[in-house]
Amino acid sequence: MATKPKLYYFRDRGRMESIRWLLAAAGVEFEEEFFETREQYEKLQKDGRLLFGQVPLVEIDGMALTQTRAILSYLAAKYDLYGKDPKERLRIDMYTDGTLDLMTMIMVRAFKPPAEKEETLTSVVKSAKTRYFPVFEKILKDHGEDFLVGNKLSWADIQLLEAILMVEELDASVLSDFPLLKAFKTRISNIPTIKKFLQPGSQRKPPPDSQYVALVRKILQF
Template sequence: MSDKVVLHYFNGRGKMESIRWLLTVAGVEFEEVYLTTRDQYLKLIEDGALMFQQVPLVEIDGMKLIQTKAILQYIAEKYHLHGKDIKERVKVNMYAEGITDLMEMIMMLPFTADPKSKLENIENKANERYLPVFEKALSGPVFLVGGKMTVADVLLLECTLMLEEKFPNILAKFSNIKAFQGRMTATEAIKKFLKPGSQRKPQPDDNYVKTIMEVFAISQIPPM
């Protein structure tokens, strides 16, 4: 059984980026195999590695894991980033799924025919639906659940950094979140991950979109 953690995905953020973040916080080194051709993707399917013909795919502990939430939960459980009991874990999961919903809106922008029309909707939902929840949750505690860092905290940091890339002043009214962000980015593993040259991926560009469309044989960006 290999101890090596291998990530199979595109050379870009997408759904794998949260997994990269969590592995980094857990102190786990990983290698990456980038999908660049449709033949690579079809070979993974032929080999039975992709249960639902979807990536991300993560090789860890002798297993080939798919489905982002399942992968995140496995890593969180293994490295004690998921709450101390069932009640804490369900809170962590609720926060994490809410954050993921917001991040997926941002992830889809490069694949949207008219992304500008979606930005206002994302900003409004962030300000009215999502950020107030986390601002309140962080009004006293250092972390979202149980006084200890969990996967939900890691996802929240990733999400708020993504939001600031699109809306630089979006946290101006959310001082608790901004303070939380400062605490998280001061930790050694995260500080290193945020530096140039790390395995953190940049914002998606045209080449990233082109590669995904070629691998999945998508002829044009669908209206959304």
């Protein structure tokens, strides 16, 4: 019996959440070890398992994988979520890089001073409405297919849904001017493996709170 992938990170979203999404969408069960102390983190560093001294860390196929995008690329290829040829992979890379830019704006918001959080929220929602979501609405309109690339579920679809849901937590009406993205959200959310991940009790993590921020600052010392 194959060993389940093991994920090392905080008990929250951060850069690990897209990895959780990808594994869940592929129907792959995984284990998690959560950092609670600085010593846990230091042990991984001393053991040489953090290539650049950074997490996420994923143990899979006898390897210790670090660097978020490298991990996602490997998992997408392994589970047939990375297109059928170099051109499709290029499009998937472009789309996932775009959604990652948007998601990173949301991720760093938790670590900003209270006075800046509202300003960041406004900036994120504006960027989603004027820069990112119009691109994906046009992609869906131009090719008229259910998925972003190759008319087949890919990493790009999974990460776009994740990004949409993250922005909707800040502004529930953000898709009001994007009917194709609304339909896309419903369609992808109803894929059985993804629908399961969206249910209460799954390994999907909630939005970050002040306790998470304090723990990350304590462990990573910044």
